[in-house]
Amino acid sequence: MIRSVFKKKASNPILKRCANDDHTRLRKRYELWYHILEDQRGTRVTMDGKEMVMLASNEYLGLYDHPKVVEAGQKALAKWGAGTMGARSANGGRSFHTDLEERLANFLGKEACHVSSAGYLSCMSSITGFAQRGDIVLVDKNMHSSVWDGIRLSMADVERFSHNNPDHLRSLLEELDPSASKIIAIEGVYSMEGHIGKLPEILDIAHQYECFTVMDDAHGIGVLGKQGRGTANHFGLTDRVDIIAGSLSKSLGSTGGFVAGDEAAIEYLRTRSKQVIFSAALSPCQAACAMAALDVIESEPEWLERLWSNTRRYKALLDELGLDTWESETPAIPIIIGNREKAYYFWKNLCDKGVFTIFATAPGVPPGKDLVRTAVSARHTDADFEIIETALRYAASKI
Ligand code: PMP
Numbered sequence: 001m002i003r004s005v006f007k008k009k010a011s012n013p014i015l016k017r018c019a020n021d022d023h024t025r026l027r028k029r030y031e032l033w034y035h036i037l038e039d040q041r042g043t044r045v046t047m048d049g050k051e052m053v054m055l056a057s058n059e060y061l062g063l064y065d066h067p068k069v070v071e072a073g074q075k076a077l078a079k080w081g082a083g084t085m086g087a088r089s090a091n092g093g094r095s096f097h098t099d100l101e102e103r104l105a106n107f108l109g110k111e112a113c114h115v116s117s118a119g120y121l122s123c124m125s126s127i128t129g130f131a132q133r134g135d136i137v138l139v140d141k142n143m144h145s146s147v148w149d150g151i152r153l154s155m156a157d158v159e160r161f162s163h164n165n166p167d168h169l170r171s172l173l174e175e176l177d178p179s180a181s182k183i184i185a186i187e188g189v190y191s192m193e194g195h196i197g198k199l200p201e202i203l204d205i206a207h208q209y210e211c212f213t214v215m216d217d218a219h220g221i222g223v224l225g226k227q228g229r230g231t232a233n234h235f236g237l238t239d240r241v242d243i244i245a246g247s248l249s250k251s252l253g254s255t256g257g258f259v260a261g262d263e264a265a266i267e268y269l270r271t272r273s274k275q276v277i278f279s280a281a282l283s284p285c286q287a288a289c290a291m292a293a294l295d296v297i298e299s300e301p302e303w304l305e306r307l308w309s310n311t312r313r314y315k316a317l318l319d320e321l322g323l324d325t326w327e328s329e330t331p332a333i334p335i336i337i338g339n340r341e342k343a344y345y346f347w348k349n350l351c352d353k354g355v356f357t358i359f360a361t362a363p364g365v366p367p368g369k370d371l372v373r374t375a376v377s378a379r380h381t382d383a384d385f386e387i388i389e390t391a392l393r394y395a396a397s398k399i
Contacts, residue, residue: 222251
């Protein structure tokens with residue numbers, strides 16, 4: 001049996017820090033995160049023997065168990081085995097990587113693409129692959145932590161601008177050394193808030209100040225644009241974004257990540273990014289599932305249509321209940337409660353009524369924005385919505 005870290009007598013300062021950490025103790029006591037699900041099928045999951053409706057998946061199109069996706073994964077596993085046993089730079093490169101990269105580049109409207117075994121690695125590398133000491137990265141303050149980690153590792157200077165605020169970005173640029181190379185880092189769709197990045201305004205500014213642009217579109221792919229080609233496509237601005245990075249674990253129903261851009265930029269990334277050079281390549285099964293999901297996205301448009309009709313239906317329900325959704329414009333919809341304790345009970349009441357959501361509090365969200373994060377899927381059915389509605393009415397009545 002594993003002995004609890006809380007009971008163990010700590011023998012050095014780091015172990016003492018682990019044993020006495022209040023955040024960890026609170027997390028364990030209230031069982032807020034790290035839930036273990038015993039089963040998953042469509043929008044239903046089982047936790048502690050109880051079936052629940054999943055209302056917090058990033059898997060917007062619901063393709064993770066689509067028969068074509070599952071079959072492709074099984075076939076790849078049978079043909080290639082489980083792993084790649086090495087980095088792309090060494091012995092890990094396979095033809096299914098280049099096939100997927102070509103396909104993704106095409107889908108996104110970019111010349112080239114590089115896939116990695118996690119979106120986190122890809123998004124980190126979208127900064128570390130390009131930024132260096134002496135450069136300046138201007139970053140939206142609500143950016144995903146993968147990009148923040150990339151910025152720190154790159155040794156570039158950093159300037160943060162207020163969330164989705166082009167005016168603030170411009171005012172920062174006016175003050176900066178014009179001779180320094182600059183990168184602007186934004187998200188296409190901000191995952192916690194559900195906001196669409198103000199791409200047209202930000203790209204105009206980038207052009208004026210000759211900035212390289214990196215967009216993490218993990219939550220825009222499969223959701224926005226023609227056939228779900230993402231935020232740049234949604235605005236008709238694909239050619240003007242230098243780098244589109246993202247994840248295979250959201251609408252593509254798999255696991256892994258990508259960075260797409262001009263061929264020169266992607267080849268440079270392959271030379272420079274340590275996340276690319278020293279991490280084992282994407283597995284055969286993950287690659288095949290993502291590839292099959294792209295096939296489904298292109299051949300079965302009904303999933304994207306259902307995603308948006310479900311989003312409208314869910315949003316109308318939240319509005320009717322008078323819940324604050326932080327002006328979300330996408331299927332990623334936070335319910336802002338604004339107080340840690342109330343947000344906890346709101347989340348717990350939903351859970352007790354059979355709806356799985358995610359509790360988020362500071363520092364994960366700005367102070368006063370304690371929230372329950374929810375996300376709609378194309379797969380939610382009328383029966384799911386009945387359960388969701390009953391649970392939300394109950395939780396809202398208890399605030
Ligand atoms: N970027 C954003 C905006 C994300 O939300 C996530 C995942 N939460 C990632 C990057 C990392 O992707 P992955 O989970 O595939 O590592």
